[in-house]
Amino acid sequence: MVEVSIPTLQMIDFGPPVDKRGKPTGPIAVESDRRSWATIRNYWYAQNEWHHELLFYIGNMFDYLMGISPNYRYWWHSAHRLYYARIGEKKYRPLTDDWERYKCVFSPDSRYLAGVAIGVSDRNVSVFEMPSGRRRNLQSPHAKFIGWYPDSRRLWFGDGKHWYQLEVVSWQVRKLNRTEASALQQDWDLLNPRLRYVDQKVLDPLLEPYDGACRRYAYSRNGQVRIGAFPCWWIPRFEQAQPIVWRPQTVWVEWRNGKRVRLWQNREQGIMVTPSDVSDDGRWAIVEVARMDENLVNVVEREWVLFSVAARRIVRRFRFSKELQFGHIVPLHFGIGSVLQ
Numbered sequence: 001m002v003e004v005s006i007p008t009l010q011m012i013d014f015g016p017p018v019d020k021r022g023k024p025t026g027p028i029a030v031e032s033d034r035r036s037w038a039t040i041r042n043y044w045y046a047q048n049e050w051h052h053e054l055l056f057y058i059g060n061m062f063d064y065l066m067g068i069s070p071n072y073r074y075w076w077h078s079a080h081r082l083y084y085a086r087i088g089e090k091k092y093r094p095l096t097d098d099w100e101r102y103k104c105v106f107s108p109d110s111r112y113l114a115g116v117a118i119g120v121s122d123r124n125v126s127v128f129e130m131p132s133g134r135r136r137n138l139q140s141p142h143a144k145f146i147g148w149y150p151d152s153r154r155l156w157f158g159d160g161k162h163w164y165q166l167e168v169v170s171w172q173v174r175k176l177n178r179t180e181a182s183a184l185q186q187d188w189d190l191l192n193p194r195l196r197y198v199d200q201k202v203l204d205p206l207l208e209p210y211d212g213a214c215r216r217y218a219y220s221r222n223g224q225v226r227i228g229a230f231p232c233w234w235i236p237r238f239e240q241a242q243p244i245v246w247r248p249q250t251v252w253v254e255w256r257n258g259k260r261v262r263l264w265q266n267r268e269q270g271i272m273v274t275p276s277d278v279s280d281d282g283r284w285a286i287v288e289v290a291r292m293d294e295n296l297v298n299v300v301e302r303e304w305v306l307f308s309v310a311a312r313r314i315v316r317r318f319r320f321s322k323e324l325q326f327g328h329i330v331p332l333h334f335g336i337g338s339v340l341q
Contacts, residue, residue: 006306006315007279008046009286010335012068015041015052040066040329044337045318053340056090065103068330069110070194070221072339074130076104076113084113086131087339095133102126105197107152112168114155116143116197125157127168136171140164147196150189150223158184188256192219192226218275218286221334225282227253227263227275249273253285253309263287263312270294276304277333285309286332304332 017038037057044051058077066077068087076095077083082102083092095113096102102115113128123143127136142159149155155166156176163176163184176184184190219226229251248267254260263285266273276286284306291301306316318332 007284007334008044008337009306009318009332010042010044010330010337011332012040012042012055012330014329015039015054018057042339044335046337051338053338054090055087055339056085056092058092065101066329067104067106069106069113069130070108071110072336073110074106074113076106076115078102078104078115078118082115084128084130084133093133095128095135096126103146103197105146105148105195106130107148107155107168108150108195109152111152114146114148114168116146116157125155125166127155127166136168138166138171138173140173145197147184147190150195156184156190188226189223191217192223193217194219194221194223216275218277220278220280220282222280224256224280225253225278227251227278227285227287229273229275229287232266232272251275251285251287253278253282255282261309261312263307263309272299276331278309279334283309284315284334286334288331 019037037059039054040056040058041052042055056075066075068075073087075085075087077085077092078101081094081098081100082096082104084095085092099119101118103118104113104115106113111130113130115126115128117124117126123139123141125138125140125143125146128134140157142162142164143157144159146155146157149165153167153169155168157164157166158176158181163181164173165176165180166173189195215228215230217226217228229249230247232246232249246269248265249271250262251264251266251273252260252262264287266289270292272290272292274288274290276288278285287305287307289303289305290299292298293300302319304318305314306318307313308315
């Protein structure tokens, strides 16, 4: 059989813990074990082999929010405060005071990090310039959701009813009209999860009306191709106490010019399919497949499936040990390999 040449695959996640000398300490350390340091590592698959490199020591800051810039140069991490770091330095720098936490997203050009505050009575939007970390802050009771426009000069924020646009250079704010607000849920570019804060563990709340109409997307890095899927279940809007309604999940790939390919359909119940990534040329796609428990709450088994789009067939399946918690920070995607070299 001729070996298929596939693009470099990459993900960033928690790795094995180490002691103060950088030596592995065995299984994942419990939070109270101060002899161990949790680590974040970059993993990539090239020439049929897995490689990895240490990015950061993070102590015991496990279950919080974090992410990498589109150019792989900066990192943000929200624990008891908001931190950032330059890739390769292995140390965090504080951006906010204690207990000032944010949900963040980098601008497409990686120049800015924008976020909305979490757990504070006075909601606000903060924008941090990279790499200096210089901060500008805007107080607004409507700062709940946030995202960028493709030009990296404007961002949008709102609370589900009221929507605003902020020019990050002039620092001018204006309210979006109805057409502009509707674009946040319809425009090709603005639906790109690379440009908006999206919790990887749940559907984007702006696109989750529980009526079966929402879709979930993953976009290519050049923004010209996307892979989409409907959620595998939904809850009737006015009957939240009723059992969920299960349905098959169709996965498709589509281009900005309107071309569309039906890639795969899962009919097995208890399986949740989530688009993970699609290559710039649209030839390759990655889908996350999670098998849920009987209550449809916890993931029992997870794998990533690599598809050849033209052939509409599975090329590879990847499963990882539960101890490493693969895929919970930056899931498997088409990447660049090492970010330290």
